[in-house]
Amino acid sequence: MNILITNDDGVYADGIFELANKVKAIANVYVVAPDSEKSAIGHAITIHNPLMVKKVNFRNTDIDAYAVSGTPADCVKLGIEAILEDIHIDLVLSGINNGPNLGTDVIYSGTVSGAMEGLVQNKPSIAISYDGKNISSKEYEKGAEYVVQFIDKIKDNLTMLDDTMININIPDIRDTKINGFKVTQLGIRRYENTFEKRIDPRGNIYYWLGGKTVELEQDENSDVTAIKNGFIAITPLKYDLTHYDRIGRIMKEIQPLDI
Amino acid sequence: MNILITNDDGVYADGIFELANKVKAIANVYVVAPDSEKSAIGHAITIHNPLMVKKVNFRNTDIDAYAVSGTPADCVKLGIEAILEDIHIDLVLSGINNGPNLGTDVIYSGTVSGAMEGLVQNKPSIAISYDGKNISSKEYEKGAEYVVQFIDKIKDNLTMLDDTMININIPDIRDTKINGFKVTQLGIRRYENTFEKRIDPRGNIYYWLGGKTVELEQDENSDVTAIKNGFIAITPLKYDLTHYDRIGRIMKEIQPLDI
Numbered sequence: 001m002n003i004l005i006t007n008d009d010g011v012y013a014d015g016i017f018e019l020a021n022k023v024k025a026i027a028n029v030y031v032v033a034p035d036s037e038k039s040a041i042g043h044a045i046t047i048h049n050p051l052m053v054k055k056v057n058f059r060n061t062d063i064d065a066y067a068v069s070g071t072p073a074d075c076v077k078l079g080i081e082a083i084l085e086d087i088h089i090d091l092v093l094s095g096i097n098n099g100p101n102l103g104t105d106v107i108y109s110g111t112v113s114g115a116m117e118g119l120v121q122n123k124p125s126i127a128i129s130y131d132g133k134n135i136s137s138k139e140y141e142k143g144a145e146y147v148v149q150f151i152d153k154i155k156d157n158l159t160m161l162d163d164t165m166i167n168i169n170i171p172d173i174r175d176t177k178i179n180g181f182k183v184t185q186l187g188i189r190r191y192e193n194t195f196e197k198r199i200d201p202r203g204n205i206y207y208w209l210g211g212k213t214v215e216l217e218q219d220e221n222s223d224v225t226a227i228k229n230g231f232i233a234i235t236p237l238k239y240d241l242t243h244y245d246r247i248g249r250i251m252k253e254i255q256p257l258d259i
Numbered sequence: 260m261n262i263l264i265t266n267d268d269g270v271y272a273d274g275i276f277e278l279a280n281k282v283k284a285i286a287n288v289y290v291v292a293p294d295s296e297k298s299a300i301g302h303a304i305t306i307h308n309p310l311m312v313k314k315v316n317f318r319n320t321d322i323d324a325y326a327v328s329g330t331p332a333d334c335v336k337l338g339i340e341a342i343l344e345d346i347h348i349d350l351v352l353s354g355i356n357n358g359p360n361l362g363t364d365v366i367y368s369g370t371v372s373g374a375m376e377g378l379v380q381n382k383p384s385i386a387i388s389y390d391g392k393n394i395s396s397k398e399y400e401k402g403a404e405y406v407v408q409f410i411d412k413i414k415d416n417l418t419m420l421d422d423t424m425i426n427i428n429i430p431d432i433r434d435t436k437i438n439g440f441k442v443t444q445l446g447i448r449r450y451e452n453t454f455e456k457r458i459d460p461r462g463n464i465y466y467w468l469g470g471k472t473v474e475l476e477q478d479e480n481s482d483v484t485a486i487k488n489g490f491i492a493i494t495p496l497k498y499d500l501t502h503y504d505r506i507g508r509i510m511k512e513i514q515p516l517d518i
Contacts, residue, residue: 042301042332043366050457050465073301073367074468082454082466104379107302107372107498108332120363146518153513160512164502180517183510185501195341198309206309207341209333232518236509238502239366242444243423246495247480251442253419254412254493258439259405 001027001155004084004118005093006075008038008110011056011067015096015130015140020063022144023093026151030087031058031065032079038071043113046070051078072114080121090158091151092118095128096143098135100169102223103189106237115165116239124161126150131227132172143170146232150181164236171227182231187222190214260286260414263343263377264352265334267297267369270315270326274355274389274399279322281403282352285410289346290317290324291338297330302372305329310337331373339380349417350410351377354387355402357394359428361482362448365496374424375498383420385409390486391431402429405491409440423495430486441490446481449473 003023007016011033020029035054051070058065066083068075072094080089094114101109111127118125130143150168154160171178193211200206218225223233251257262282266275270292279288294313310329317324325342327334331353339348353373360368370386377384389402409427413419426445430437452470459465477484482492510516 037307040304040306042303042330042372044301044303045299045367045468047299047468048296050467051454052463052465054463071301077452077468078454078466081452082456104498106500107375107379108304113301113366116366120366149518150513157512160505160508164505164509166509178518181513182516183506183513185503185506186499193336193340195310195337197341204311204313206311207337208309209304209306209336234509234513236502236505237500238505239363239500240445241365241496241498241500243495243497244444246419246423246497247442247444249419250423250425250493250495253416254409254440254442257441259408259437259491 001090002087003027003029003091003093004076004079004089005029005031006033006072006114007095007097008034008041008072008114009098010034010037011065014137015098017059018137018140019093019096019144019147021061022141022148024063026148029063030084031063032068032075032083034072034075035067035069038110040108041071041110042108043073043116044071045073053083072110073117076114076117076121089123092123092125093128096140097129099129100131101127101129101167102169102227103187105189106167106186112167119165119239124158125165126168128168130170139173142173146170164238167235167237169223169227169233171230176230178232179230181234182226184223184226184233184235185219185221186235187218187224188216190216260349261346262286262288262350262352263338263348264288264290265292265331265373266354266356267293267300267331267373268357269293269296270324273396274357276318277396277399278352278355278403278406280320281400281407283322285407288322289343290322291327291334291342293331293334294326294328297369299367300330300369301367302332302375303330304332312342331369332376335373335376335380348382351382351384352387355399356388358388359390360386360388360426361428361486362446364448365426365445371426378424378498383417384424385427387427389429398432401432405429423497426494426496428482428486428492430489435489437491438489440493441485443482443485443492443494444478444480445494446477446483447475449475
C-alpha cells in the first residue's frame, strides 16, 4: 500500500512525523506537506504563484518527504499529479493536526481540505486531528496508533470511501479514557469571536481575531459529543455542498423564474 | 435594507463596483472587501496575522467601503462583528466574481466562502459569479441588474435563506440569450490539471498549476447545464459536509468499534 501524507501544520511538525513514522510499518509512506504552517487556510489552492518543492530530511528516517510552498490542497494535488506521478497512491492521510476539527470547524480547516483534495483526486482519504493543547510526541504517537488500527479496519474494503472522506478526531488521552471508535455527524461549533481593535505606531487601525468556543446543545450523534465521551469520532464527509432539501422550496418561492 | 458586499477579486475590482452601484438603488450598501485579489482562497480565515482595515474612496460614490488585508471570509466576519457592528446587516452579497463558480469549483472559491461566512453569521447570503472572460463593466452592470431582480423576488421572504446560501452563476450575455432563472444543483467540474515543471536560476524546482476544464456528462438539473442553456443558475448550498447516507455503511464496515 502506498500512502501520501500531508498536513496543515507544516512538514516539520510533530504530528505529521509521528503519523508517518507509525504508518510506515504497514505501508510505503510519502510525505508532501507545506513548508510552513497553513492553519485555517480552508480549501485554498495556489494559482497565481509557482509552487516551490524541496526534498527534505525527515528527521533522519528513510521516508521520502517534500516541502511545498503551498497549501495542504496544493500538496495533495501536486503530490499525486506531479511529484509522485509514477507511484499509485492508495490512500491519502492529512494530519495529525494540532487541535480538533469538529463541526463547523471543517469548512475552515486546512487539515480537512488536504483529505478533501484527496477525495477530489478519487483517492480514499482521511483527515486526523487531535483534540488537545501543548500536545507532545507521546500523544501524537498514541494517536497514530489509533489511525493504524482504523486503517486496518478499512484496508481490505477501501471502496467504501469512493465518494466520501473520513474526518477523524481523537480525544486527549491525557484526560480521557478512550472508549472506542464512533461514527458521527458534524456537530455545531460556534465561536464567540472577539475582534480586538488596535492602532499601529503609524495611526492605522488593525484587528486581531480572538474568540473561544461557545457551549451549545449537541445532537447525541455529533462528533463534539463523541469526543466528550471518550470516543474517537469518525465522520464521513462529502464535497457536494448542494442543499438538496431546499431546491423545491427555493424553486417555489422565487416564482416566476423568467427575467 | 442594509447590505454588506464583499468579493474575492478585491475592493478595486469592476465586478464589486457595478454590483454595489446597482444595489444601492434598493438598499444601504456597505462594502468590506479584500485589499487585493484572493481567488481560489477557499474558506481561509486569518488567525496568525492582524487584519489591517482602511476606509477607501469607492470611485467617488458615497458608498462606505473598507479594504481589509484578509480573505472574503475575514471581511464578512470582521464587517459584521466589528467594522459595522452598530448596523443590522440584512443580507450579504459576494461578487460579482470574474469567472464562474460551478460544481466542484465552489470548494475552492473565495467568492462562495464570503457568502458561506455570511450564512455562518446567520445572515441571508448570496454569492454571484459571471461566466465569462475579459468581462467589461457593461457585462457586470447587466449581471448586477439580474441580482437586483433576484433580490426583489426574495426580499419579502428572507427566512427561506435561514439555513442555506445561494450560489448564483450568470451566463455570458455576450454570447447567450438569457432565458430566466433556474434552481439547480452543483454539477461536476473536473480539471485536467497540468503542473508545468521548471527550474529557477538557482537550480531549484518549481511548478506552475495550469489546466483546463474537462467536458463531462452532467445531470440535467446541474448548474453547469443551466448556464449552458442560457439560464441564471441558482444553487442552494449548506455548510454541513456530513455525508449522512454513508453513516450506516461506514458504521457496519468498520466493526468492531472498540479499540
